Amino acid sequence: MDAAVRRTLSRIAELAPEQWSSSLARAFPHDAVLRLQALLWLRADREGRERDDAPPSLGDAADKRYELLLQLAHGTTASVWQAFDRRLGRNIAIKVFHRANDSEALEQVLAEARAASDVISDHVVRVLDVQYGETHPYIVMELVCEYDEEKGELVVGATPAVMPPHSLEEALRWTMQVARGVHDAHARNVFHRDLKPRNVLISPKSRRARVADFGIAVSSAFADSPRGAITLMRRGPSGPVSIRGTPEYMAPEQARGLPLTLDARNADDRSALVAIDVWGIGALAYELVSGRPPWVANTVGDLSAWEIAASAERPPPFLRASNGARIPARVRRVIDKAMSNRPHDRYQTAAALAHDLQAVLAHRPTTLDRGVFVRARLWCQRNPQLALSAGILSALLVVVFLTHQAVTQLRHERNAIARELTTQRAEQEELVARMRHARATLDETTRRLDAERENLTSLERSLDEQRASYQALLETKEQALRDANRTTRRILEQLEAARLERQSADAARGRLERTVQEVQRLAEKAVKERDRVRRERETAQVERDEAIREREAIEEELERLKTQRERATRPAMAPSPKAARVPAS
Numbered sequence: 186m187d188a189a190v191r192r193t194l195s196r197i198a199e200l201a202p203e204q205w206s207s208s209l210a211r212a213f214p215h216d217a218v219l220r221l222q223a224l225l226w227l228r229a230d231r232e233g234r235e236r237d238d239a240p241p242s243l244g245d246a247a248d249k250r251y252e253l254l255l256q257l258a259h260g261t262t263a264s265v266w267q268a269f270d271r272r273l274g275r276n277i278a279i280k281v282f283h284r285a286n287d288s289e290a291l292e293q294v295l296a297e298a299r300a301a302s303d304v305i306s307d308h309v310v311r312v313l314d315v316q317y318g319e320t321h322p323y324i325v326m327e328l329v330c331e332y333d334e335e336k337g338e339l340v341v342g343a344t345p346a347v348m349p350p351h352s353l354e355e356a357l358r359w360t361m362q363v364a365r366g367v368h369d370a371h372a373r374n375v376f377h378r379d380l381k382p383r384n385v386l387i388s389p390k391s392r393r394a395r396v397a398d399f400g401i402a403v404s405s406a407f408a409d410s411p412r413g414a415i416t417l418m419r420r421g422p423s424g425p426v427s428i429r430g431t432p433e434y435m436a437p438e439q440a441r442g443l444p445l446t447l448d449a450r451n452a453d454d455r456s457a458l459v460a461i462d463v464w465g466i467g468a469l470a471y472e473l474v475s476g477r478p479p480w481v482a483n484t485v486g487d488l489s490a491w492e493i494a495a496s497a498e499r500p501p502p503f504l505r506a507s508n509g510a511r512i513p514a515r516v517r518r519v520i521d522k523a524m525s526n527r528p529h530d531r532y533q534t535a536a537a538l539a540h541d542l543q544a545v546l547a548h549r550p551t552t553l554d555r556g557v558f559v560r561a562r563l564w565c566q567r568n569p570q571l572a573l574s575a576g577i578l579s580a581l582l583v584v585v586f587l588t589h590q591a592v593t594q595l596r597h598e599r600n601a602i603a604r605e606l607t608t609q610r611a612e613q614e615e616l617v618a619r620m621r622h623a624r625a626t627l628d629e630t631t632r633r634l635d636a637e638r639e640n641l642t643s644l645e646r647s648l649d650e651q652r653a654s655y656q657a658l659l660e661t662k663e664q665a666l667r668d669a670n671r672t673t674r675r676i677l678e679q680l681e682a683a684r685l686e687r688q689s690a691d692a693a694r695g696r697l698e699r700t701v702q703e704v705q706r707l708a709e710k711a712v713k714e715r716d717r718v719r720r721e722r723e724t725a726q727v728e729r730d731e732a733i734r735e736r737e738a739i740e741e742e743l744e745r746l747k748t749q750r751e752r753a754t755r756p757a758m759a760p761s762p763k764a765a766r767v768p769a770s
Contacts, residue, residue, distance in 0.1 A: 380465025476507025
């Protein structure tokens with residue numbers, strides 16, 4: 186401990202004991218473990234100065250083996266000491282009982298401690314030794330502690346009340362570890378019956394939860410702290426019953442009293458004991474998540490927590506955590522099932538509860554999640570990359586489908602344009618045929634006109650030659666002239682008709698040329714549209730190839746992550762159990 190901390194503790198030690206907690210909170214606001222350790226030191230120092238006595242004697246043989254170093258906690262029935270085992274060379278925790286008047290209760294506690302020594306679990310503080318001789322009875326346990334490299338000292342673990350969870354996930358992980366420890370104890374026919382945050386210790390660095398005081402909660406009177414354990418005997422409808430546990434965390438049937446003849450080897454009694462511990466795990470999760478115990482004394486109705494627990498009421502609903510965050514419905518369903526009023530409605534084993542808590546932490550469906558939508562949402566939370574890939578693939582499929590629809594529509598439009606172009610070409614060919622027929626007719630008329638012109642010229646020449654010779658035949662000539670005039674008029678009419686027909690042919694040719702130009706313009710437009718469709722199709726093919734490359738890259742990344750996960754999940758050597766510290770009863 187550095188000099189600054191010592192000076193601070195010396196200054197706080199001069200204050201009244203009721204001011205120690207607030208002063209430590211102001212001096213060390215970000216170090217809950219140091220605050221707890223300092224408070225224990227201050228209390229031990231004050232009690233040592235007031236009593237001026239040395240650590241209790243455990244007997245000659247035990248004093249030679251165990252060295253009591255530091256008093257971690259002190260209660261009316263026992264005190265907890267950090268000690269050193271000289272024989273094994275390790276730090277341990279020793280719970281030293283004061284000489285009590287109720288020797289029968291103490292005998293029961295020590296008997297249960299001997300039974301708990303059989304429990305070997307990574308999530309349980311193991312009982313190493315139990316002694317009950319002429320001196321102080323004591324229990325030797327592991328010390329929950331870890332070495333702090335920054336401070337250079339051994340840091341003792343604390344309860345969740347001193348070291349609260351940082352998040353909802355950590356609270357659930359602690360509860361899951363407690364449930365696994367309880368299940369390991371049940372496998373050895375050891376039952377706790379007093380699960381609460383004070384009987385759970387958290388490692389200061391790794392923040393792992395371990396169950397303490399398995400079946401060895403010391404009996405105390407109602408005058409003890411409001412969270413203290415009680416043991417009462419009373420007569421029920423079917424005979425004497427015992428009420429044992431902490432009222433704020435009791436199961437309803439436990440608060441109403443249990444028969445004195447419970448036998449863990451009997452299937453029905455074992456189910457009742459398992460149900461009580463399952464309720465206790467749910468009550469632990471209830472307080473870790475919501476920040477309050479399930480049962481709280483009602484000052485309005487003047488009802489104690491014990492009386493409320495024994496009634497048929499349900500614990501108050503917990504929709505939000507102590508920090509105001511909303512508690513997910515999946516978490517509430519798991520805790521509600523563990524804390525059902527009827528024992529057979531709860532989880533049948535602590536392992537089943539631990540399995541559902543692990544499923545909640547791993548975003549996997551619990552035994553209570555049966556909806557397809559919930560399972561799909563949890564799958565997406567477990568596999569965000571696969572979900573993202575599926576979303577991208579769906580988007581690409583939609584894009585490909587829309588592109589296919591666009592290309593199909595463009596193909597239909599192109600076919601319609603081709604059919605219209607074919608129709609226009611047929612009309613153009615028909616117009617060309619008509620124009621050729623008109624041109625042939627015009628040529629025939631022109632030839633006829635040329636022949637008539639030659640005939641007229643020949644006739645005029647004949648008239649000039651015969652004018653002098655045939656003077657006598659003037660009347661005949663005039664008649665012939667009139668005939669010639671009529672012939673000429675008819676020829677002129679034919680010429681006029683030919684001229685009109687030629688103008689009509691010219692107009693038809695102009696319309697034909699305009700039609701040809703329009704057809705050429707439509708053909709150019711169709712060619713441009715075809716080129717645009719071709720470019721769009723090439724662009725879509727490039728995008729499809731890019732999407733395929735991205736999908737292959739994602740599949741390679743998923744394969745790499747799968748390989749890393751398989752390597753990470755290979756079984757490794759289990760760490761050696763760490764020493765632990767047990768709070769006072």
